[in-house]
Amino acid sequence: MSFLLAVVGRPNVGKSTLFNRLVGKKLALVDDRPGVTRDRREGDARLGDLSFRIMDTAGLEEADAASLEGRMRAQTEAAIADADAILFMIDARVGLTPTDRAFAALVRRSGKPVILVANKSEGRGGEAGALEAFGLGLGDPVPLSAEHGEGLSDLYDAICAALPEQTRPAEEEDEDEEAPQDEADDKPKRPIKVAVLGRPNAGKSTLINRLLGEDRLLTGPEAGITRDSISVEVSYAGVRLEVFDTAGLRKRARIEDKLEKLSAADALRAMKFAEVVVLLIDATHPFEEQDLRIADLVAREGRALVIGYNKSDLIARGGLATRLREEADRLLPQVKGLPIVPVSGLMGHGLDKLVEAVAKTHKVWNKRIATNPLNRFLQQVTDTHPPPAVSGRRVKLRYITQPKARPPSFVLFCSRPDALPESYVRYLVNGLRENFDLPGVPIRITLREKDNPYAE
Known part of the structure; x- marks a missing residue:
């Protein structure tokens, strides 16, 4: 039987x-400074023959409820309420602090089973702190x-x-092995x-919270609150999504702090593992250079792209859709026709259209086209606009096929691949996008030369 453990404690004790360590991957950001973790992060953990869910939490601090630290504490208290048991962690090298004692009382009041962990106990430096942990009254420290x-x-x-109930070995049942095929x-x-x-x-975290219908992610007026890339399961309007909230991406030249570099790298890693990327643009400052850089990065990575025009309730709506479409097609020709959805994460406007656009774009990203229609298309476009002659010799386009999707990728066999101009390849990409209805996804064409049977 699976169960959920929440790891809690003051900042910088090693949660x-x-x-x-228990998840087996470096999912959570780790740094020497305190207060790195802010959001709750869940993962599938293994320890021996035990399989369970574990939740990393922000460090507990005494703070005003309206402050950032106070909101972080509220997230940790929500994790304590959801957990089946609590791993209360202290730093054995520092020993007990008044903060440890205060929050030990908070954990005790929860009524959940508590496992007291004295971390950093390697060597002689941690022996005294581990013994001191008995004073918390939470049982024997580990x-x-x-x-x-x-x-x-x-x-x-x-x-x-x-x-004991959740960790008891499950009895093997023959019925499970012979499950009906249907x-x-x-x-x-x-x-x-x-x-x-x-x-x-x-407004990324606010938007995801609105999709979830609860305050799962930490939000606030401060910029750069999110650090880790947190994944949450969302089911909205019959569509199942695994949504990754990421840290805000600034220009690389402006990033000097080591922690911000780690957060940006984590966000880019989430983008590489995603299938669809929602680029959230602030409607009060639309289509800035950094937005275009992110969109270009997503296209080069081969991911489907949807633009969420957030905070759209703060601007005039007259002719907004036409304006956005013209700007996007002019500034982002590499993903021409991508969906642009005006939304408001705070008010909850446009979320159904955003989820619908994600599902539709995902289907386009997975689209496969038969070889016969592709070659009819190739014949048509070459008759309309033949490839140019280079050095007095015309490039012959012989055959096109689609070996894979995700994103749609095509192989074009021709006589002299290195001589075909880039402008003509763009002409073919635009033709494929228009003829086979491939909006909002990057299209890749690989040029190949057929082996000459008489070469030897």
Whole structure:
């Protein structure tokens, strides 16, 4: 039986390091400074024969509820409420602090099973702090080192003792092995992976919270709140999505802080794993240079693109759709015809149209075209506009096929690939986009020369 563990404690005790250790991947950002983690992050963890969900949380701090630290604490308290058991972590090298004692009382009041973890216990430096942890009254501390992987066997025993029902080995049932074939066929399709990118303070987290219908992600008026790329499952209007909230992307020249570099790299990694990217543009400052850079990066990476025109409730709507379409087609010809959806994450306007555009663009991104229609198209475009003659010899276009989708990719066999001008390749791309209805996705054409059987 699966269960959920929440890792809580004050800042910089090693919660994200333990999370990464149990998940087996470097998902959470880790740095020496305190307060790196802000949002709740969930992952599938394994420890021995135990499989469970684990939640990394922000460091607990005493702060006003309206401040950023106060909102981070509210997220951690929500994680405590959702968890089946709590891993309360302290720094064994520092020892107990008044903050540890205050939040130990908070964890105790939750009524959930608590496992006390004394992290950084490697060597003699952590022995005193591990012994001091008995003073919290949360049971025997588990000394471990999340950085070096020491003490995980003791953590396994502590989890089994805290959750005996959930960690009991499941009895094998023959009925599960012989599941009816039609039930296996009725499994729902996996969700569409969607990364939400944009400049800082474009409203990405607010939009995702509105899609979810709850305050799952940390939001506020401050720019650059999101640091980790957090994935959440969303089902909206019958469409299942796995949405990645990402950190705002600024110009590379302006990024000096190491932590912001890590956040930007995490956002770009989320984009590479996504299928559809929603580029969220602030309607009060539309189509700035950085927006165009992000769109070009998405196109070069081969991902489907949808533009969300956020905060559209703050501007006049007269002729907005026409204006946006003209600007997008002029500034982003490499993804001509991409969907542009005016939305308001704060008010909840336009979310159904945005999800519909994501589903439609995902279908186009997966589209495959038969070879016969492709070659009829090639014959038509070459009759209308033949390829130019280079050095007195005309390039012959012989055959076109689509070997793969995601994004739609084509192979064109011709007599002299290196001599075909880039302008003519763009002409073919635009023709493919128009004839086969491929808006908003990058199209790739690879030129190849057929082997000459008489070459030898």
